[in-house]
Amino acid sequence: MPSIDHGAAGPGQDTLAQDFVAFAVASGVLRFGEFRTKAGRLSPYFFNAGLFDDGAKLGRLAEFYARRLLASGLGIDMLFGPAYKGIPLAAAVAVELARQGRNLPFAYNRKEAKDHGEGGTLVGAPLRGRVLILDDVISAGTSVRESIALIRAAGATPCGVGIALDRQEKATDASGAEQAWSATQFVQRELGLPVVPVATLADLLGYLDRQADPGLAGHAPAVHAYRARYGV
Known part of the structure; x- marks a missing residue:
């Protein structure tokens, strides 16, 4: 299943x-700079969505998600945020979608089941209809697989995954062996869900290639080399 097209513009545009x-x-x-990834690679860039850490930044992030989701054409009945990073994302994006005229319910899961009060692992609206999973990135697809299982167990249908950045690089298996596909492609092809990224590595390269600021433009060769080595 193909990913959602960003639109008529080409990569990086x-x-x-x-x-x-x-x-x-x-x-x-x-x-x-130089950052070690979970796969042991030295990456020339690092994206840490946990640093969208105040109201203004989280609200702006939610606006980007909402605009991309509304433009995607995906039929969405509700949002699901996998613990932990998906929880504030689902809440913030639900608020922004409502502000833009699309009021959707949302839910999230706990890592551990609650044995008092309402109990269980799910919090928020009941999982019903077509459910979009929200996360920051897809690293190994583990969170997506767990979310799919929770959604289906509740009798609902997972309809896609919304993420902030698609790194567009080769995944690794449990042994660390390099694969021919990315984690995003795995979700699309093996799990059958479209992935809606706000931006991709190609978009990041387009941004760097057009920079007049030499400090930023100077990072472009290293990012291009990284994509040539690990990209899909």
Whole structure:
């Protein structure tokens, strides 16, 4: 199943994605340098969505998600945020969608079942209809698989995954062996869900390639080299 097209613009030319990359850089969420990834790779950039850590930044992030989701054409009945990073995302995006005229219920899960009060692992609206999973990135697809199981167990239908950034790089298996596909492609092809990213690595490269600021433009060669080595 293909990913959702960003629109008529080619890679790195999507206005919404370019605005998002600029926002992430200005917020210190997207940084450049040398960073060790979970796969053991030395990456020339690092995206930490946990640094959208105040009301203004979270609200702006939600606006980007909402605009992308509304433009995607996906039929969505409600939002689901997997613990932990997906919880504030689901709440914030639900608020922003309502502000833009699309009021959707949302739910999230706990890591551990609650044995008092209402009990269980799910919090929020009952899981019904077509449910969109919200997360920051897809690293190994584990969170998505767990979310799919929870949604289906409740009798609802997972309809897609919304993320902030698609790194567009080769995944690794449990042994660390490099795969020919990315984690996003795994979700699309093996789990059968479309993935809606606000921006991709191609968009990040487009942003760097057009920079007049030599400090930012200087990172472009390293990011291009990283994509040539690990990209899909």
